Amino acid sequence: MSETVADYLLERLRDWGVEQVFAYPGDGINGIVAAFGKAGNRPVFIQARHEEMAAFEAVGYAKFSGQVGVCVATSGPGAIHLLNGLYDAKLDHVPVVAVVGQTARTARGGSYQQEVDLQALFKDVASEYLVQVDVPEQLPNALDRAIRTAVARQAPTVVIIPADVQELPYSPPKHEFKHVPSSPPSDPVSIAVPAEAELVRAAELVNAGERVAILVGQGARGASDEVRALADLTGGGVAKALLGKDVLSDELPYVTGSIGLLGTRPSYEMMRDCDTLVIVGSNFPYSQFLPEYGKARAVQIDVDGRNMGLRYPVESTLLGDSGGTLRALLPLVRRKEDRSWRAKVERDVEQWWDVMAKQAAVAADPVNPMRIVSELSARVPEDAIVTADSGSAVNWYARQLRMRGTMRGSLSGTLATMGAAVPYAIGAKFAHPDRPVVALVGDGAMQMNGLAELLTLARYRHLWADQRCVVCVFHNNDLNQVTWELRGMGGAPKFEESQSLPEFDYAGFARGIGLEGIAVDDPDDLGPAWDRALTADLPVVLDVRCDPDIPPIPPHATFDQLKSVTEAVLRGDPDAWDVVVKGLWTKSREFLG
Template sequence: MAETVGDHVVSRLREWGVEQVFAYPGDGINGLVASFGKADNKPRFVQARHEEMAAFQAVGYAKFSGGFGVCMATSGPGAIHLLNGLYDAKLDHVPVVAIVGQTARTAMGGSYQQEVDLQPLFKDVASEYLVEVNVAEQLPNALDRAIRTALAERAPTAVIIPADLQETPYTPPQHVFKQMPSSPPSRPRSVIIPPEDEISHAAEVLNAGEKVSILIGQGARNAAEEVKEIADLTGAGVAKALLGKDVLPDDLPYVTGAVGLLGTRPSYEMMRDCDTLLIVGSNFPYSQFLPEYGKARAVQIDLDGSAIGMRYPTEVNLVGEAKGTLRALLPMVQRKESRSWREKIEKNVADWWETVAAQAMLDADPVNPMRVVHELSERIPEDAIVTADSGSSTNWYARNLKMRGRMRGSLSGGLATMGPGVPYAIGAKFAHPDRPVICLEGDGAMQMNGLAELITIARYRELWSDQRLVVCVFHNNDLNQVTWELRAMGGAPKFEESQNLPDISYADFARTLGFDVVAVDAPEQVGPAWDRVLSADRPSLMDVRCDPEVPPIPPHATFEQMKSAAESVVKGDPNAWHLMWQGLKTKAEELLPNR
């Protein structure tokens, strides 16, 4: 049989080393689906329960594999469903390639069923590269360029292939006018380093400072050792943007943890009091948590020149890869003999972890959600991968989980969308089938997306040599993060019609799928529950009944925020006195460390 366009797409993906495509079928990609069958399902067609989940799975795979993810959907509604996951990739700078079906060319423009004008629809999310393939000769150039661009720009790209074209014979481009060849698949990598005079200027700024702080993001992931070295030379502490949480382990005494609204007090105080700031591979957007303008000189290192100087008035801007740039910078940086600044940071960090542990062990009704992550942190394997969803559980992931060893972790950073926690975990398992994966999931996100994707986990679990994929549900029957935002930012009481969730048993649902299941409704059960699921031989689910009134109070909460929360109580919050009591207990652990 003659090779079809669909056959060539599948073959070319295999040449690029693609082992799975996260997808959902439909008649707009029937030709491609048939080609997967003819190719003995290599690469594997991983069937999500929804196209948005397929896109999230591709994002999770790309984040944890270090490569690129591929997702695929049919025309019309299927293509539309991909958008949220692709925007997640765009805002977090993740390489994902979307292959999308389209109405047959003979019907285009005729208001045919499921005909949507996909090019303007994808124009923003796939702004780095978007192409509609209308003749066979456009392949492989179009597909190759989509992959190369996704990798080079760390961004989503999209290839649209009409349904009828997928089934036509493939003819390669010829050596003729207006036909484009393509090179064999390869992944060349260049190291970009700024000019020496700019690096020297950066060293001068760092050498002049007495109280140096470092902020790292995911762009510093390949430069962990170099960050440690420069922190040692300058006596700096290192704060982490949320997407960079796994760049350095939290058992280093000078790592202050997360920064920002979900951050720690040591990070807040270090940024407040420093006189010099080094930003490496981070586009952290909340400038109010960085030093006050004019109080600190700043150096920024970023591979993306468009991200330089946009968050803080940096004095020296180094456009380059983090590892190579820091290696060039290190010989010019003088070791600071005074260690008083470092010693202060380390004391603050040690005190903070004691405070967090004490807060986690406070009584709540029925379980303190901080304790859930605290007990995990005491037991988690050093090669584990952790995914978190958007919601109040993000607070506990950010503050209470100690990264160590080879642990990895991520969530939806820039988009902060609900729903990627479980599909990220699925992507992580396909990237690392031999490592345990833990997903920290609020019950709102679980009802939105997570429940259905438990089916996907059950379907593919046998492919993973280590079947430990643990979904931990923070079960509080409340869209909790928004509830607290209403209280703290608007001074409004909880509006129950908006915020309350239907009460269901996540444990019962998971049990029907063959998961190992633990239902937790008492604090003393939390530790043993983690012991059980972390030693299981199959996917597991922890259904933990949590107190929704344990407040995610930032250590630097402003007077206005606390005033707004108090006003919400006065206005008749349904859980007023309980939430006030939990808030007072939590804050007391921080403010009265020698209780």
């Protein structure tokens, strides 16, 4: 039997070291599905419950492995379903390759079943590289370039292969006119470093400052040692964009935590009061949380020149790899002997963690959601991977979870889509099958798609050396983040028809599909429940009934925002009394200590 295009596709993926693809079948990829059978399921076909989940799993795998994630979907609706996950990859700068089926060439243009203009569909999300393979000789170059581009540009790419092309006999490109060859898979390593003159200018700017603030994003992940060295030399503090939460340990006394709407008061005050800002590998978009224009001089280090000066007026731009650039910069930076700024930052950080502990201890009905993450933070393994979903749960992930050791964490940072945490966790388990994983998920996200994807978790858990994967559900029967946004931004009361969720037994569902389910409705049971979940020998759903009226008030909440919440209450919010009492009491912990 001759080798088909689909057979060669899988062979080439194996050559690239791809061990699994996240996918869902359909007749537009029948040739590829058949090839998996002939290849002994190598790479492993991981069947998600929905193509969107397959894309998210590829994103999660790529985020936590540092390797390209691969997803496969059929034509028409399958291809359309990939879009949300691929946009998540695009906006968070993650290397993902999607292989997509298409209507047979003989039927194209005839309004055939599932015929969709995929070139138009993917034009924006795969703007770095999008190609349709129409003849077998195209395939090596198309696939290789898609992978290389995804890695080089940290972006999603798409390869479209029509159904009939998948089943054609494979023939390689020839050494002749209008054929394009390719090269064997490779993993080139290069470290770009700015010119000496640019480094000297940046060092002069940093040396002139007295109150240095460092902001790190996910682009600094491979430069944690260098960031610590810079902080030590300058006596500065380090704030973390949400996607860079795992760059530095929160046990370092000068790490001020997250920045922005979900950030901490020490980060807010450090940015407000600093005179020098060093941005390392971050494209944090909310400039209102950075120093006021003109009050701080800034240096930016980024591997992508398109990001330079995009968020803040910077005087020195260092185009290069974060680690290599900092290693070249550090010998030029003088150690600051005056440590009064550092001392202030460390006092603020210490007080903040004390405030977080007291806020988590505020009485609630039945469980304070902050306590859920506070109890996790006290006992999470140092090699754990934590994913968080969009919604109010991300507030507690951002503020209450203390990173330490080799912990990793991520979420849909820029797209901020609901429903990513569970498939991210599955992707993380395939990236690191020997490490525990925790997903922090609101009940809205669980009802949207997390419940179905628990079936995927149950199906493939036997492939992982360490089966610990805890899906913690913040069970409050409310689309809580939007409820608070209605109150805080528009002064509108909670609208029950849009915000209230149907009741569901998440722990019972988990037990019904062969996982462990633990239900908690007493705050005193929360710690032991985490202990049990984190030491289980199979995945666990931790179903915690928590109070929807504990407000995710930013540490820098403005008078207008607090006024809007009050107005919402006065306009007939159904939870008015709890909102006022618990909101004021929680906020008071910040000021009263």
